[in-house]
Amino acid sequence: MRLKMKPRVNTRVKVFIVDNFIWFINAGLYILFMILNSRGFMTLHNVEFILYVSSMLGFLVLGEALVMITGGMDLSLAQNAGLSAMVGGFILGVMAPNLPGWIGVLIVLIAGTVFGTVNGILVGKLKYNAFLATLGTFIAFDWATFWIRRGAIVRLPASFLAPGSATVGGIHIAIFLFLFMALVLHLLLRYTQFGVGVYAVGDNPKAAAMMGINVGNILVWTFTLGGFLAGFSGLLYLGYIGAVTSLIAQNKIFEAFAGAVLGGISLRGGRGSIMGALGGVLLLGILDAGLTMLDISPEIRGVLTGIVLLVAVMINMAISRLRDRILMPH
Amino acid sequence: MQEKIPLLRTVNLHKWYGKIHALRGVNIDVYPGEVLALIGDNGAGKSTFVKIISGVEKKTAGQIFWKGKEIEISSIEQARNLGIETVYQEQALAPQLTVLQNIFLGRPWTKFGPLKVLDNKRMAQAARRVIDELGLNVQVDQEVRFCSGGEQQGVAVARALLFKAGLVILDEPTRALSATGVERILEFIRGLKKQGIAVIIISHVFPQIFPVTDRFMVLSRGEVIVEKKAEETSSEDLTRIVIEKTV
Numbered sequence: 001m002r003l004k005m006k007p008r009v010n011t012r013v014k015v016f017i018v019d020n021f022i023w024f025i026n027a028g029l030y031i032l033f034m035i036l037n038s039r040g041f042m043t044l045h046n047v048e049f050i051l052y053v054s055s056m057l058g059f060l061v062l063g064e065a066l067v068m069i070t071g072g073m074d075l076s077l078a079q080n081a082g083l084s085a086m087v088g089g090f091i092l093g094v095m096a097p098n099l100p101g102w103i104g105v106l107i108v109l110i111a112g113t114v115f116g117t118v119n120g121i122l123v124g125k126l127k128y129n130a131f132l133a134t135l136g137t138f139i140a141f142d143w144a145t146f147w148i149r150r151g152a153i154v155r156l157p158a159s160f161l162a163p164g165s166a167t168v169g170g171i172h173i174a175i176f177l178f179l180f181m182a183l184v185l186h187l188l189l190r191y192t193q194f195g196v197g198v199y200a201v202g203d204n205p206k207a208a209a210m211m212g213i214n215v216g217n218i219l220v221w222t223f224t225l226g227g228f229l230a231g232f233s234g235l236l237y238l239g240y241i242g243a244v245t246s247l248i249a250q251n252k253i254f255e256a257f258a259g260a261v262l263g264g265i266s267l268r269g270g271r272g273s274i275m276g277a278l279g280g281v282l283l284l285g286i287l288d289a290g291l292t293m294l295d296i297s298p299e300i301r302g303v304l305t306g307i308v309l310l311v312a313v314m315i316n317m318a319i320s321r322l323r324d325r326i327l328m329p330h
Numbered sequence: 331m332q333e334k335i336p337l338l339r340t341v342n343l344h345k346w347y348g349k350i351h352a353l354r355g356v357n358i359d360v361y362p363g364e365v366l367a368l369i370g371d372n373g374a375g376k377s378t379f380v381k382i383i384s385g386v387e388k389k390t391a392g393q394i395f396w397k398g399k400e401i402e403i404s405s406i407e408q409a410r411n412l413g414i415e416t417v418y419q420e421q422a423l424a425p426q427l428t429v430l431q432n433i434f435l436g437r438p439w440t441k442f443g444p445l446k447v448l449d450n451k452r453m454a455q456a457a458r459r460v461i462d463e464l465g466l467n468v469q470v471d472q473e474v475r476f477c478s479g480g481e482q483q484g485v486a487v488a489r490a491l492l493f494k495a496g497l498v499i500l501d502e503p504t505r506a507l508s509a510t511g512v513e514r515i516l517e518f519i520r521g522l523k524k525q526g527i528a529v530i531i532i533s534h535v536f537p538q539i540f541p542v543t544d545r546f547m548v549l550s551r552g553e554v555i556v557e558k559k560a561e562e563t564s565s566e567d568l569t570r571i572v573i574e575k576t577v
Contacts, residue, residue, distance in 0.1 A: 193438050193446040196431055203424040210386070210422040211436030212406040270426045329476055 022279030033290035054285030055178035059233035061259035063226035065277035071269025072130035079141035085234030089244025093153035101159025116227010124219030164239015203270030343392035370549035384416035385409035413496035425475035480511030
């Protein structure tokens with residue numbers, strides 16, 4: 001006889017711990033680095049810097065997480081960030097240097113959104129496989145960036161660079177922008193009809209379609225939103241660097257995946273949360289900052305990042321199984 | 331005496347898939363509170379009929395009448411707005427979503443206008459009410475994949491009850507269920523009948539659904555070949571007809 005499946009308090013606590021496991025890892029890792037390098041690591045300046053640098057990658061992680069929840073993936077997000085930044089920088093720095101900086105900001109965001117919509121149409125309406133479609137756009141965006149300009153564009157208005165460089169009370173506004181966007185996305189996915197649609201499409205697209213959910217539209221919108229977030233990432237990167245270069249966000253897609261997976265976004269779709277992805281972003285930020293402070297070379301840091309991704313996938317699978325065991329009726 | 335108007339009537343319904351003539355002039359009437367079983371072997375046209383009535387596919391030719399008025403069913407949403415609910419063979423459930431989210435899948439109750447914020451409190455109240463009505467032993471915040479086969483069927487049927495369906499189509503409702511699960515489904519169907527809801531059941535396993543069915547229609551190669559009231563036939567008789575027409 002099947003017992004009544006009312007989650008008891010300790011079941012809820014266990015599920016909470018499992019769902020937010022990433023935050024415990026973050027805390028543990030931070031304490032570890034504090035022990036290894038207490039003078040450098042414990043300062044407020046360092047904490048602020050970790051959050052600041054994490055915010056640029058963070059937008060890419062949020063975009064990737066969103067698409068992964070629908071069961072897809074977007075390999076082109078980082079190249080989108082780079083191309084969007086280059087489009088804005090080229091228009092403002094070369095073609096129309098008298099344009100105000102805020103127009104450049106809009107151009108970058110619109111470009112990112114449009115590039116994301118291209119992916120959305122390919123996957124959602126033309127039914128391309130997401131991996132193949134975004135691999136194609138990855139290559140196209142990458143070379144388009146170089147085609148526009150090899151090298152850097154440095155003469156850019158301060159207001160154009162502001163989102164990625166300005167501070168308020170000693171804290172970079174990029175951090176506020178990132179946290180605000182994470183909150184908006186969390187609310188969107190958790191509390192709106194669109195959010196339920198995103199999870200349903202990722203969980204069982206056939207069932208979603210049978211229940212009248214327009215799967216194609218959901219995919220178009222998620223890729224479009226992902227593109228918008230990539231544009232934001234490009235904007236922050238160019239502010240951080242102080243110039244537009246053809247190498248903005250290069251190779252960051254792998255870290256974006258790592259952040260999303262570390263944060264509990266399921267590779268099969270239909271599961272994971274923005275708050276978890278946020279945790280994944282911070283983990284990468286703490287790891288990078290900690291290893292830098294320990295004078296680990298960039299090459300070894302790169303190797304370690306790859307290893308972290310492999311470990312992240314393993315942890316993701318283990319946590320998923322553990323969660324199932326906790327929730328399975330006895 | 332005034333003739334009873336069928337809730338759903340199809341007249342000379344045809345469906346072509348390219349060169350394949352899947353439905354060949356199907357005439358079916360279903361009345362409120364009646365349970366009609368469509369039976370037949372694979373490829374008989376049963377699923378095609380369901381897809382047309384539930385808005386998944388469009389008919390090629392013929393007429394459909396709903397409460398006496400001719401209609402065109404061009405989408406799933408339109409069918410549901412009419413009051414036609416379909417419980418699919420694979421139940422159309424998202425396994426990692428909760429019972430509540432699945433009951434309201436595709437049509438959640440929302441507030442704050444265009445923001446479409448989920449009205450979880452109202453949905454939960456309504457879901458609990460209909461779950462209790464069905465005697466389901468599930469929690470609204472339970473992930474559906476942790477429900478038994480019978481409970482999952484129940485969740486799919488709960489949709490029909492909640493949205494005040496006039497016609498519920500059950501596609502292979504007893505498939506892969508235990509004996510207890512089958513009995514639960516039959517209870518659901520009896521409950522739907524009592525509420526005056528018309529039911530169309532598609533089934534290969536008609537001995538299981540015999541106790542609740544009022545009328546049987548046997549389809550073969552896209553046509554209705556036999557129509558019998560339950561009291562005029564038996565499951566052995568129907569089995570013989572289906573086999574004869576398939577061979």
